[in-house]
Amino acid sequence: MTRLHAVTDLDSVLADPARHDALVVVAHDLPAVAHPLISRAFATASAVDAQAAHAISLVPSADAPGGRVILAPTGPVLRDHDDVRRYTEAAQAGVRRARDAGARAPLVVLAPPPADDRHRNAARVAALAAIGGLWEPLEAREALGASAEPVASIGFSVLDGAFGEADAAWVEAVDAGMRLARDLAGTDPERMAPPKFAQYCVDAFRETSVNVSVNSDQDALRRDYPLLSAVARASLEVERHRPCVVRLEYAPQGTVERTLLFAGKGLTYDTGGADLKTDGHMAGMSRDKGGAAAVAGFVLAVARLGLTGVKVIAELGVVRNSIGPDSFVADEIIRSHAGVRVRIGNTDAEGRLVLADLLSHLREDALQATAPRLFSVATLTGHANRAVGPYNIALDNGPARTAGVAESLSKQGDQWGDPFEVSRLRREDYDFVAPRSRADDLLSCNNLPSSATPRGHQFPMAFLAIASGLDRHGTDASQPLAFTHIDIGGSGVEGGDWQHGRPSARPVVAMLAALT
Known part of the structure; x- marks a missing residue:
């Protein structure tokens, strides 16, 4: 280093x-x-x-x-x-x-x-x-x-x-976080298979005050993270590919003034599952863990900087979306951790399933937290790249929009060379994922690529809000919870080259500037 x-x-x-x-x-x-x-x-x-x-x-x-x-x-x-x-x-x-x-x-x-x-x-x-x-x-x-x-x-x-030296110390601390993010995001799918991803996090935080726990109990995951476990189902035959949830907790010295809660998508490899990626589109899918990588890097930078006033809780869903006899398939109905019956529309829309269960657990944490704000960070859609190119995208729910979270990310991102585009969640996005029958409560996706779907990066946030139970905490609720979804599908690797581009470690710097 x-x-x-x-x-x-x-x-x-x-x-x-x-x-x-x-x-x-x-x-x-x-x-x-x-x-x-x-x-x-x-x-x-x-x-x-x-x-x-x-x-x-x-x-x-x-x-x-x-x-x-x-x-x-x-x-x-x-x-x-x-x-x-x-x-x-x-x-x-x-x-x-x-x-x-x-x-x-x-x-x-x-x-x-x-x-x-x-x-x-x-x-x-x-x-x-x-x-x-x-x-x-x-x-x-x-x-x-x-x-x-x-x-x-x-x-x-x-x-x-x-x-001066204070500037150099800040740069080294932030670079340590970005370096961790690049390592986790950019490393090949065997070297950074789920158990090794988890161990890399354990090692990275060993000399910090961050508490790291790894849940790899498959029975517990099936019970508490049912959507995530469905994505991982075909990977269970191979021990080194079995999923886990990595939880990171940073508690500052002194009084907690606000709490940041992050869900990170950590797809160590995405074959597309039963809706298999074809025509060369599978190459580069080891980088589909960029959201979880960025969240881990953010937490490490916070810890290295010793930031006060802010508590951080993060859950990383570390999963391989494999193809095999036990693959989950479109048309299945799976009940989420929040109790929502989800009909699978396309197994290649797996990241939102992983995030939904993580967010549901973090929602429970947020209800007991001081001044909570929730985030999901993911290389979620090809539509993000199609819509805004090499920029991060931020979408707020009602309470987050009132607090100006996405706008703050955009403003600070400009100041720090980690720019955001602000997108909006609309009623059409909720309509898109509405159930088509009484058999289910929610549709995960259509059966087209997101890049070929109008509002392809927006409607997944509506899914996340409903599947995680966060739709019950809008501005009209007795306990509103601010939730911002960050899609780095276009910004997670330099030049948009998922197979060979350098991992960008974005949006670590913008999140540090805007949120802490």
């Missing part, structure tokens, strides 16, 4: 050639950077490359650490459509270029960003991108050892001095 330290006296560090072996400069206006070493490096580059102010370049420099300067321009940052992600992209590209050039301890220098509200967090965003951009998959680290991630440390400095 790469370490990060703040550099507050840049010139003295530059004078010590043993401290670092490359200088990475991140700037929105390279010609205007006044530092003499950087100015000379830019002059050298621009003399031979007309694109030096706009494209990443490596410049030999006898005065620089390791004899090299990497210029990493952000490009324009003040147009209407620009945001702080320009700093994310430039910092990642610069540090990766330094690594590929042989650097093992680069120094990243950020030119002060414009005095614009969009870039108020640019220093922490860039530092988080620099260290996180060096993550390599767990399989690579286990096979190759230290050579998989050769950069041992990064120094980080802002030319105006606005980055």
